[in-house]
Amino acid sequence: MSADLDELFTALGRQADSLPIGTAEQARDRGRRRTRQFAAVSVAVAILLAVVGVGIALRPPDHRAVPSVTHPFDPHTIPQVGSAIGLGEVAGAKLTTGDGRAYAAWIKAADNSLWLTAADLLTGTRSWSPRQIIDPHRALDRVVVTPSAVLVVTRSGDGSEPEVGLFAFDPKTGAPLWQSEAAASELVFAEGMLIRLDSTTGLTEGLDWATGERRWSLPSTGDRPVTVTGMATPADEARMTGQEPPQVFGDGRFVLVTKGGAVQVRDVASGSLRRTVPHVPDAGDAVVAYAGWLYSHDVAGRTEGPQRVRLTDLTGDAGSRAVSVPAGSFVALGACGADRACVITQAGTVSKVTAVDVRAHRVAWTTVDKWGGEGLSSANGWILVNGASLVLDRAGRTVYSSDLNTIWLDGKTLLVIAPDGSGRPAKLSTTNGKLTPIGASVAELNGNCTSTTDRLVCVATDDLRVLRVG
Amino acid sequence: MTGTSDFDGFYRDTSRRLTRYAYGLTGDPGEAQDLVQEAYARAWQRWRRLSGYEDPEAWLRLVVNRLSADRWRRLSIRRARAAAAPPPAPVEPPSEDVVLLVRAMRTLPATHRQALALYYLLDRSVAEIATETGVATGTVKSWLSRGRAGLAAALGIATTESEGAGHVR
Numbered sequence: 001m002s003a004d005l006d007e008l009f010t011a012l013g014r015q016a017d018s019l020p021i022g023t024a025e026q027a028r029d030r031g032r033r034r035t036r037q038f039a040a041v042s043v044a045v046a047i048l049l050a051v052v053g054v055g056i057a058l059r060p061p062d063h064r065a066v067p068s069v070t071h072p073f074d075p076h077t078i079p080q081v082g083s084a085i086g087l088g089e090v091a092g093a094k095l096t097t098g099d100g101r102a103y104a105a106w107i108k109a110a111d112n113s114l115w116l117t118a119a120d121l122l123t124g125t126r127s128w129s130p131r132q133i134i135d136p137h138r139a140l141d142r143v144v145v146t147p148s149a150v151l152v153v154t155r156s157g158d159g160s161e162p163e164v165g166l167f168a169f170d171p172k173t174g175a176p177l178w179q180s181e182a183a184a185s186e187l188v189f190a191e192g193m194l195i196r197l198d199s200t201t202g203l204t205e206g207l208d209w210a211t212g213e214r215r216w217s218l219p220s221t222g223d224r225p226v227t228v229t230g231m232a233t234p235a236d237e238a239r240m241t242g243q244e245p246p247q248v249f250g251d252g253r254f255v256l257v258t259k260g261g262a263v264q265v266r267d268v269a270s271g272s273l274r275r276t277v278p279h280v281p282d283a284g285d286a287v288v289a290y291a292g293w294l295y296s297h298d299v300a301g302r303t304e305g306p307q308r309v310r311l312t313d314l315t316g317d318a319g320s321r322a323v324s325v326p327a328g329s330f331v332a333l334g335a336c337g338a339d340r341a342c343v344i345t346q347a348g349t350v351s352k353v354t355a356v357d358v359r360a361h362r363v364a365w366t367t368v369d370k371w372g373g374e375g376l377s378s379a380n381g382w383i384l385v386n387g388a389s390l391v392l393d394r395a396g397r398t399v400y401s402s403d404l405n406t407i408w409l410d411g412k413t414l415l416v417i418a419p420d421g422s423g424r425p426a427k428l429s430t431t432n433g434k435l436t437p438i439g440a441s442v443a444e445l446n447g448n449c450t451s452t453t454d455r456l457v458c459v460a461t462d463d464l465r466v467l468r469v470g
Numbered sequence: 471m472t473g474t475s476d477f478d479g480f481y482r483d484t485s486r487r488l489t490r491y492a493y494g495l496t497g498d499p500g501e502a503q504d505l506v507q508e509a510y511a512r513a514w515q516r517w518r519r520l521s522g523y524e525d526p527e528a529w530l531r532l533v534v535n536r537l538s539a540d541r542w543r544r545l546s547i548r549r550a551r552a553a554a555a556p557p558p559a560p561v562e563p564p565s566e567d568v569v570l571l572v573r574a575m576r577t578l579p580a581t582h583r584q585a586l587a588l589y590y591l592l593d594r595s596v597a598e599i600a601t602e603t604g605v606a607t608g609t610v611k612s613w614l615s616r617g618r619a620g621l622a623a624a625l626g627i628a629t630t631e632s633e634g635a636g637h638v639r
C-alpha cells in the first residue's frame with residue numbers, strides 16, 4: 001500500500017469527489033420535509049441548547065455571525081460551583097434536573113459507551129459514581145427524572161427493532177432499577193406513570209416508574225390510537241428549563257388520539273377512560289393538550305397554502321373548531337399561556353408567529369419573526385420563540401430579540417446573551433422585565449445545558465459543570 | 471443573498487467540499503452523502519438567516535460535525551431518506567488504501583478526525599483550523615500530531631513528523 005499520508009488522503013479525497021451527491025433542489029425538499037416533521041417532533045423531543053461562545057457574546061445583539069462555533073471553556077466566567085466533573089471526551093449528552101440533582105447521560109467519544117451520572121446542585125459534587133449503560137446499538141434520546149426513577153431513553157435510528165431502550169436508576173443512589181426494550185413507541189412521562197403507546201399495534205400501557213412493571217394496558221380495538229400526549233397545565237411552567245416545555249407532566253390525565261379521529265381523555269394512574277370527544281380523522285401527531293384543551297394541526301401533512309389550527313374542548317361543551325392562521329409551511333405548534341395556542345408558519349422567507357384565542361376561536365395577533373423560529377414555549381405570560389431568540393409578551397409585542405440563543409432558567413426567568421452589547425449574559429425577569437448581569441461572559445458549553453432557578457448545568461467538551469446564576 | 475437561486479449557487483459552490491469533509495469524518499459513502507443532504511436541508515430551513523453569516527460554509531461543517539458524532543452511535547437518518555427519496559447512485563468501490571485509511575480514521579477521537587479532515591481534505595492551515603474550532607494553534611498541532619500517530623499505529627507503520635504535514639513511512 002501507499003505509505004504517505006498525503007497520498008492516502010489524496011486518494012480519500014478522490015473517492016469523495018466521485019460520490020454522487022444530491023441536487024440543491026433535493027436538499028430544499030428535504031428541508032421542507034424537516035420543517036413539516038418538526039411540528040410533530042417539537043412536541044416530544046428536546047432541543048439541544050446552544051449557549052453561544054465568548055467571541056460571539058462580545059458582539060451586540062443581532063450581529064450575524066457563525067453561531068455555536070466551539071470555543072474553549074473559559075472557567076473565569078459565571079461562578080462555578082464545586083469542581084468540574086470529568087466525563088472524558090463527550091460525543092453527545094442529555095441532561096435534566098430534579099430533587100436537588102442534575103443528571104447527565106453522555107456518550108464517550110473514545111469508545112461510544114453510554115454513561116449516566118448525577119451531580120449535587122448545591123455543592124457541584126458528584127452524587128454517585130457513573131453507571132454504564134450497555135446499549136451499543138441505539139442512540140441516546142433523552143434522560144428524564146421523577147421522584148421514583150431517573151430514566152435514560154435510547155432509540156435506534158435505522159429502523160432496527162426493538163427501537164426503544166429504557167434504563168431506570170434510583171435517583172438517590174444511582175442503583176439500577178430496571179431496564180427493558182420496546183418496539184417503536186411514543187412515550188409520555190407523567191409523574192404518576194410512564195405511558196407507552198406501541199406505534200405499530202396501538203397497545204397502550206402504563207409502567208410503574210420504580211419497577212418497570214405494567215400497571216395497566218389498553219389493547220387496541222378497531223380504531224387504534226396513533227398519538228399519545230400528556231396534559232400540560234400552567235403549573236408545569238414552574239419547571240421550565242431550556243427551550244421547551246417540561247418533559248414530565250404533572251396532571252393526572254393523558255390523551256389518546258385514534259386514527260378514526262376520536263380523542264380519549266384517560267386517567268394516568270389507571271388508564272381508565274374519562275371522556276371521548278369527536279375530533280378529525282388522521283389529524284396527525286402535531287398535537288398539544290393543555291389545560292383541558294387539545295390544539296392540533298388541522299390538516300396533517302399539508303406543507304403549503306392555507307393552514308388551520310383545531311381547538312378541541314376536552315372537558316366542557318365548546319366542541320371542536322378550526323381557526324385559520326397565516327398560510328405557508330406549518331412549522332410548530334404550542335401552548336402559549338392561558339387560553340392561547342401559538343403557531344409558527346413560514347411562507348417563502350417570511351416566518352410568522354400567530355396566537356389564537358382558544359375560547360373566542362379567533363386569531364388574537366400575528367407578528368413577523370425575522371429569525372425564522374423553529375419552536376416555542378411559554379411561561380409567566382411570555383413566549384420564547386427559539387431558533388434564534390424572539391421573546392414576546394402576551395399581546396404579541398417584542399420584549400427581546402436576538403440571533404443568539406435564549407433559554408429559560410426557570411418559569412420566571414430567561415437567560416439572554418449580551419442584551420446591552422457588552423458581552424455579558426443576563427437574567428431577564430418575566431415578572432418585571434429587569435435585566436441582571438450574571439457574569440463576564442458565557443463560554444461555549446458543547447450545546448447541552450439545563451437549569452434551575454439558581455443553577456446552570458452544562459456539559460462542556462469533556463466535563464460537567466454546575467454554574468451559579470442566582 | 472436570500473432566495474432559491476442564491477441557495478442553489480451556494481450549494482453548487484460548496485457541496486463538493488462538504489462531501490469531502492463528511493467522507494473524511496465518517497469514512498462511509500452513504501453516510502457522507504446523507505450527512506451532506508441533511509446539512510443543506512437544515513441550511514435551507516434557515517437560509518434567510520444563514521445567508522447573512524460571514525461564513526455559512528463553516529456553519530455547515532459544524533452541522534456535519536454534530537451529526538457525524540451522533541452517527542458513531544448509529545443515529546441514522548437513513549430511514550427517513552429511504553422513505554422519502556430514491557436510493558443514491560451506486561458508488562465505485564474504494565481503493566485498498568482508502569479502505570485502510572478509513573478504518574484507521576475510525577480509531578481516532580472526533581477532534582483528531584476533524585483536524586485531519588480539515589487539514590488534508592480541505593487544505594486548511596493550522597491557524598485556520600484553530601479559528602474554526604476555537605482552540606489554540608498548539609492544540610491543533612497536538613490534534614494533528616496525535617492523529618497522525620494514531621493513524622500510523624492503526625496502519626501498523628512508523629511515522630516521522632515535519633512542521634506541516636506529518637508523513638508515514
